[in-house]
Structure formats: C-alpha cells, structure tokens
Amino acid sequence: MDLNIRKAILHNLQTNDQEQLRATIVDAIEAGEEKMLPGLGVLFELIWNQSNEQEREEMVEALEQGVKEATNS
Template identity: 30%
Template sequence: MPIVLDLRQAIVHKVHNKTDADLRDMIEGSVDGPEAALPGLGAIFEMIWKNIETKQQDELIQIAQQHLQSVTPTPLS
C-alpha cells in the first residue's frame, strides 16, 4: 500500500534536518517566488505559530498589521 503524505507532512519532510542557511535559502527563495511556494510558507508559519507563546504571537500580529497598513491592495479583477 503506498504511503500518502499530506501537505504539512511533505513540508516537514522537505525541511527536516536542514541547516539554518538551507532553511533561510528555502524561505527567501519562496518569498516573491511562484505562488506554488506559498503553501509551504504557510505550513512553516503554522508550525511556528503553534509553538510560540501568546506574547510572540501578538508581536507577529503587530508586525503583520504594520506591513499590511503600509501596502495598497491591487484591485481584484
């Protein structure tokens, strides 16, 4: 019977045992990259979010709010 990995497991498998430099390269290569990379970044963010304290979550929310307030959304067509 074939083994089926869900997206989260596939992302963990891809980044498991990577060096800090490898992980940075993967993230930087995904930022502003193809949209297909976004689920991977989302899975990594989810892992971080679930394993940090509420205070750190609040700090991330504030950073996100600051950046969201500084951009103008492109109109949807």
C-alpha cells in the same frame, strides 16, 4: 489520491539546518510564486505553534503593519 501537503513539506525540510531554512524562506519570498505559499504557510504554522503569547502578539502587529503598507503601495 490522498495528498498531504503539510506532511510532504515537513518531510522535505526535516534535515535542514537554520541556514537552509532561512534560504528556503528567502527564496520562496523572492520568487513570488503562488506555488510557494503553502510551504510558507506550513512554516508560519510551525513558528506560531512554537511561540508564546507575547511573540504571537508581535507577529500579529507586524502582520497588521505589513498588510497596511502592502495595500497602500
């Protein structure tokens, strides 16, 4: 069975507007379920690919800070 998770996630989101995309992200994070992680990963990949180098640097800095805070809690 050939299952392409990335394509399936993109297919499910292709008609979503900004409000729906935001709700999807918030719901996935608030639910805290492991099964949501691949979808968030695909969304992050899209954001990363659409970002310039300065935006990527800012994301990496935010991630670094987030990781430090999460591991110190």
